[in-house]
Amino acid sequence: MPNELFHQNELQVYNTLTRSKEVFRPLHPPFVGLYVCGPTVYSEPHLGNCRTFVSFDVINRYLRHLGYKVRYVRNITDAGHIESTAGDAGDRISEQAKIESVEPMEIVQKYSNAFRQIMARFNTLPPDIEPTATGHIIEQIEMTKAIIESGYGYEVDGNVFFDVERFSKDHPYTQLSGRNLDEMLNNTRDLGGQQLKRGRLDFALWIKAKPEHLQHWPSPWGEGYPGWHIECSAMSTKYLGKEFDIHGGGLDLIPTHHTNEVAQSIACNHTQPVKYWLHTNMLTVNGQKMSKSLGNSFLPEELFSGTHPLLDRGYSPMTVRYFMLQAHYSSTLDFTNEALQAAEKGYKKMMSVVRHLQSVVPSGTVDAEQVRAVNACMVGMYNGMNNDFNTAMAFAAINEVAGLINTWANAGKGKADIDADTLMRLQETITVFVYDIFGLKEETAAGGEVLGGVMNLVIDIRKEAREKRDFAISDKIRDTLQTVGITLKDSKDGTTWEQS
RNA sequence: GGUCGGAUGGCCGAGUGGCUAGGCAGAGCUCUGCAAAAGCUCGUACAGCGGUUCGAAUCCGCUUCCGACCUCCA
Numbered sequence: 001m002p003n004e005l006f007h008q009n010e011l012q013v014y015n016t017l018t019r020s021k022e023v024f025r026p027l028h029p030p031f032v033g034l035y036v037c038g039p040t041v042y043s044e045p046h047l048g049n050c051r052t053f054v055s056f057d058v059i060n061r062y063l064r065h066l067g068y069k070v071r072y073v074r075n076i077t078d079a080g081h082i083e084s085t086a087g088d089a090g091d092r093i094s095e096q097a098k099i100e101s102v103e104p105m106e107i108v109q110k111y112s113n114a115f116r117q118i119m120a121r122f123n124t125l126p127p128d129i130e131p132t133a134t135g136h137i138i139e140q141i142e143m144t145k146a147i148i149e150s151g152y153g154y155e156v157d158g159n160v161f162f163d164v165e166r167f168s169k170d171h172p173y174t175q176l177s178g179r180n181l182d183e184m185l186n187n188t189r190d191l192g193g194q195q196l197k198r199g200r201l202d203f204a205l206w207i208k209a210k211p212e213h214l215q216h217w218p219s220p221w222g223e224g225y226p227g228w229h230i231e232c233s234a235m236s237t238k239y240l241g242k243e244f245d246i247h248g249g250g251l252d253l254i255p256t257h258h259t260n261e262v263a264q265s266i267a268c269n270h271t272q273p274v275k276y277w278l279h280t281n282m283l284t285v286n287g288q289k290m291s292k293s294l295g296n297s298f299l300p301e302e303l304f305s306g307t308h309p310l311l312d313r314g315y316s317p318m319t320v321r322y323f324m325l326q327a328h329y330s331s332t333l334d335f336t337n338e339a340l341q342a343a344e345k346g347y348k349k350m351m352s353v354v355r356h357l358q359s360v361v362p363s364g365t366v367d368a369e370q371v372r373a374v375n376a377c378m379v380g381m382y383n384g385m386n387n388d389f390n391t392a393m394a395f396a397a398i399n400e401v402a403g404l405i406n407t408w409a410n411a412g413k414g415k416a417d418i419d420a421d422t423l424m425r426l427q428e429t430i431t432v433f434v435y436d437i438f439g440l441k442e443e444t445a446a447g448g449e450v451l452g453g454v455m456n457l458v459i460d461i462r463k464e465a466r467e468k469r470d471f472a473i474s475d476k477i478r479d480t481l482q483t484v485g486i487t488l489k490d491s492k493d494g495t496t497w498e499q500s
Numbered sequence: 501g502g503u504c505g506g507a508u509g510g511c512c513g514a515g516u517g518g519c520u521a522g523g524c525a526g527a528g529c530u531c532u533g534c535a536a537a538a539g540c541u542c543g544u545a546c547a548g549c550g551g552u553u554c555g556a557a558u559c560c561g562c563u564u565c566c567g568a569c570c571u572c573c574a
Contacts, residue, residue: 040573049574052574055574178504179503179570180502184502184503251568252569252574253573253574256570256572256573257573279574284567287566288566288567291573293572326522332505336511338525339511339512339513342513343512343523343524344524345524346522346524350523352538384514390515392523395521396514396521396522396523397522399522399523403539406539407539410531466533469533475533478535478536488537490532490537491538
C-alpha cells in the first residue's frame with residue numbers, strides 16, 4: 001500500500017438518501033458490498049449508459065486501492081419487463097426478438113456480449129458477480145410472496161402489485177426522491193390502463209403473461225414474468241445481504257426504480273437495504289440528456305469510428321474515458337467535438353507524463369520547492385478522490401507537476417532535483433492512480449519488437465542524415481512516417497516516436 | 501402543472517466564505533537546421549438584482565434562462 005501518509009483523510013461520499021456528504025464507513029469492514037443497476041440487454045448500450053459504468057468502475061477501483069474487499073455486483077436485466085399492465089406495449093426484449101426473428105434469449109445473449117465487449121474497451125473491471133434476472137426468477141417469486149405476506153402486496157387476476165399507499169403509511173416511501181407523496185398521489189396526470197391497480201402509484205411485482213409474450217415462467221399466480229424493480233431487490237439481497245453498503249445507478253432511476261427497490265426490500269426484509277446511495281448524472285448533447293427516445297444517443301462504436309453525423313472524426317476509448325473522468329460523476333457532462341478533442345490531447349499528455357516519469361532518476365541535488373510541489377501533488381490526488389471520488393480534482397493535481405516532470409525528462413536529461421525517496425513515491429503514486437484507479441492505459445500499440453527494431457534503425461539513419469545536415473533525407477523520413485501515423489519527437493537526448 | 505437540480509473566462513470543466521483548480525484553444529518567448537514535442541509567461545470568469553458577513557463564485561431571498569424526473573431510460 002503506497003504512501004500511507006497521503007491518504008489519512010477519510011473518504012467522503014455524497015449520499016442521495018441523506019442529501020449530504022458523509023464519511024464512508026462500511027457496515028462490515030474491510031468488506032464493501034457494491035451494487036450497480038446494469039443494462040437491459042435488448043440493444044447496444046449508448047454512451048450515456050457507459051458513463052455510469054465507467055464512473056462506478058473508478059469507484060470500485062478506488063475502494064479496492066484503499067484496501068477494501070469489494071464485492072461488486074452488477075445485474076443484467078434479461079427478462080423483458082414492462083412496469084405495469086398499462087398500455088399495450090410489449091416488453092422490449094420480446095419486441096426485439098420479433099424484429100430480429102430470433103429467440104428472446106438470443107437477443108439477450110447478443111447484447112450481453114456486446115455490452116461486455118464495450119465495457120472491456122473502456123477498460124472497466126468486470127463485476128465480481130453479474131447476475132441475470134432470468135437466472136433468479138425463483139428468488140423474485142419468493143420475495144413477491146414475502147411482500148404479499150407482509151401486507152404490502154396484492155394479487156389481481158394473475159398480477160401482483162405493490163400497495164404504495166399502504167406501505168407509505170408505515171414507512172417513508174419518498175425518502176430517496178424527496179418528492180411530496182400527497183402531490184404524487186393527487187397528480188391528475190392520466191396514465192391510462194390503470195384499472196387493475198388499486199392506487200395510481202402501485203407498481204407490478206409480477207405480471208400475467210399475455211399470449212404473445214415470449215418470456216414467461218410459472219408462478220403461484222399463473223404464467224407470467226417479474227416486474228422490473230423486484231429483480232434488483234432480490235439479487236442484491238441474495239449476494240450482498242439484507243443490508244449492504246453502496247447502491248449505485250443513474251440518477252434517472254431515483255424516483256421510480258430505486259424508490260421502489262427500497263420499498264420492496266423494506267417490505268420483505270424489514271430493514272433499510274442500503275447505507276449509501278450514489279447516483280451518476282446524465283451525459284448531455286447540446287444540453288439535452290442523451291437518450292434513445294430523444295434520438296440523440298451515440299453508440300460507442302460510432303464514437304470510436306467517427307461515423308456519427310455529429311462527429312468530425314473518431315475518438316479512442318481511452319480518450320472518452322479520460323473525457324468522462326474530467327468531470328465529476330454527479331455533474332452533467334456535455335458532449336461536443338471540441339470537448340473530445342481537448343480530452344484527447346489531455347489524455348495523451350497525461351500518458352506521456354507517466355512514461356517520462358518512469359525513467360527519471362535523482363540528480364543528487366534537492367530543490368525544496370520541487371519537493372514541496374511533488375508532495376502537494378500526491379496529497380492533491382488523494383484529497384480529490386477522497387472528496388466523493390472527484391477525479392477532476394485528482395487530474396488537476398497531476399497536471400500541477402506535469403511541467404516539472406517533463407522538465408526533468410527533457411531539459412534535465414532524466415534527472416530530478418528531489419530526493420530518491422520522494423521521487424520513488426511520486427513514480428509509484430502517479431502510476432497507481434493513472435493505471436489502477438483512473439483505469440487509463442496506453443493505446444498507442446508499441447507495435448511489437450519488429451516495429452521497435454525498425455524504428456530504431458530509421459531513427460538512427462535520420463540522426464546520421466541530420467549530422468551530415470542532409471535535411472532532405474531527414475525531413476523525408478519524418479514526414480513520411482507522419483503520414484502513416486508515426487510522430488517523431490526530437491529532444492536533446494535523442495528522438496522518440498509515438499504511434500497515433 | 502408539481503418536484504428536484506443547474507447557470508463559472510473562446511470551449512470543456514473543478515471549486516468544502518478569505519490563499520481566486522486543471523485541460524483545450526489563443527498570444528509571446530526559449531529550445532530547434534526547420535517543424536513537432538517540451539518548458540516559461542499572459543486571461544482576475546463566476547446569469548441578474550438584493551441581503552447576511554470584515555470578506556461570497558461559495559450562504560439566504562427574488563428574477564431570468566436551462567435541464568432532469570413525474571411514462572421506459574444509466
